[in-house]
Amino acid sequence: xxxxxxxxxxxxxxxxxxxxxxxxxxxxxxxxxxxxxxxxxxxxxxxxxxxxxxxxxxxxxxxxxxxxxxxxxxxxxxxxxxxxxxxxxxxxxxxxxxxxxxxxxxxxxxxxxxxxxxxxxxxxx
Amino acid sequence: xxxxxxxxxxxxxxxxxxxxxxxxxxxxxxxxxxxxxxxxxxxxxxxxxxxxxxxxxxxxxxxxxxxxxxxxxxxxxxxxxxxxxxxxxxxxxxxxxxxxxxxxxxxxxxxxxxxxxxxxxxxxxxxxxxxxxxxxxxxxxxxxxxxxxxxxxxxxxxxxxxxxxxxxx
Numbered sequence: 001x002x003x004x005x006x007x008x009x010x011x012x013x014x015x016x017x018x019x020x021x022x023x024x025x026x027x028x029x030x031x032x033x034x035x036x037x038x039x040x041x042x043x044x045x046x047x048x049x050x051x052x053x054x055x056x057x058x059x060x061x062x063x064x065x066x067x068x069x070x071x072x073x074x075x076x077x078x079x080x081x082x083x084x085x086x087x088x089x090x091x092x093x094x095x096x097x098x099x100x101x102x103x104x105x106x107x108x109x110x111x112x113x114x115x116x117x118x119x120x121x122x123x124x125x
Numbered sequence: 126x127x128x129x130x131x132x133x134x135x136x137x138x139x140x141x142x143x144x145x146x147x148x149x150x151x152x153x154x155x156x157x158x159x160x161x162x163x164x165x166x167x168x169x170x171x172x173x174x175x176x177x178x179x180x181x182x183x184x185x186x187x188x189x190x191x192x193x194x195x196x197x198x199x200x201x202x203x204x205x206x207x208x209x210x211x212x213x214x215x216x217x218x219x220x221x222x223x224x225x226x227x228x229x230x231x232x233x234x235x236x237x238x239x240x241x242x243x244x245x246x247x248x249x250x251x252x253x254x255x256x257x258x259x260x261x262x263x264x265x266x267x268x269x270x271x272x273x274x275x276x277x278x279x280x281x282x283x284x285x286x287x288x289x290x291x292x293x294x
Contacts, residue, residue: 019264099256099258
């Protein structure tokens with residue numbers, strides 16, 4: 001490894017840390033107390049979940065059922081059928097705009113704030 | 126280039142491609158502590174092709190690997206295929222440019238390749254899912270590309286040293 005390699009690696013490391021810090025700041029700053037989780041299958045919304053209610057849900061993914069759990073204003077994929085189980089290993093998320101992506105099942109879960117741009121409450125179906 | 130050299134070159138490239146396909150297909154089953162992180166062992170073969178022959182050969186190894194491995198796994202034109210293709214396209218382009226214009230060694234190029242492979246994949250996910258939110262995973266993936274890139278680059282250097290001792294082209 002030469003000097004240019006070390007410099008390049010240092011730049012990559014610093015940029016990734018800065019990007020991580022910026023994104024963490026943005027997601028924390030933009031998350032309100034009232035949250036809704038939007039579950040999409042192949043880009044189409046299939047379920048809206050009120051995050052203030054602890055409950056369990058099941059949606060159909062490409063490889064099978066995806067079991068979703070809400071607890072203490074957090075959400076996670078409890079279990080699913082996929083080769084690596086990445087989205088269930090990911091665990092709980094609590095901030096807006098942080099996605100849980102179950103790629104083999106084509107399921108994406110994202111938390112959004114329950115108040116829309118006009119200041120009106122979003123209706124939970 | 127005489128016929129003997131052409132055949133030798135073709136055979137080496139074929140072996141590199143075959144090995145890269147094997148690595149590409151076996152890698153997801155390697156147990157790693159962080160889910161979703163791959164070592165990128167197949168990139169070693171692309172780097173070897175780059176240093177032994179040139180950028181055209183590296184491109185043929187990298188794109189050939191993605192195409193054939195996707196065909197063999199039955200995921201051609203599926204989401205996984207487009208992720209691999211975009212990752213390979215961006216990382217290969219970056220490596221070609223950096224090799225031409227910077228003094229980076231194979232290790233540095235390998236880190237760059239891993240980094241831009243991840244960026245390419247995230248860009249593809251953003252397009253496929255129509256969601257910019259996937260950028261959230263980019264810093265973690267870039268961070269992980271440093272150790273994996275150093276590992277694969279070091280392995281590529283070790284292999285290239287052994288090949289040069291053996292008197293290959």
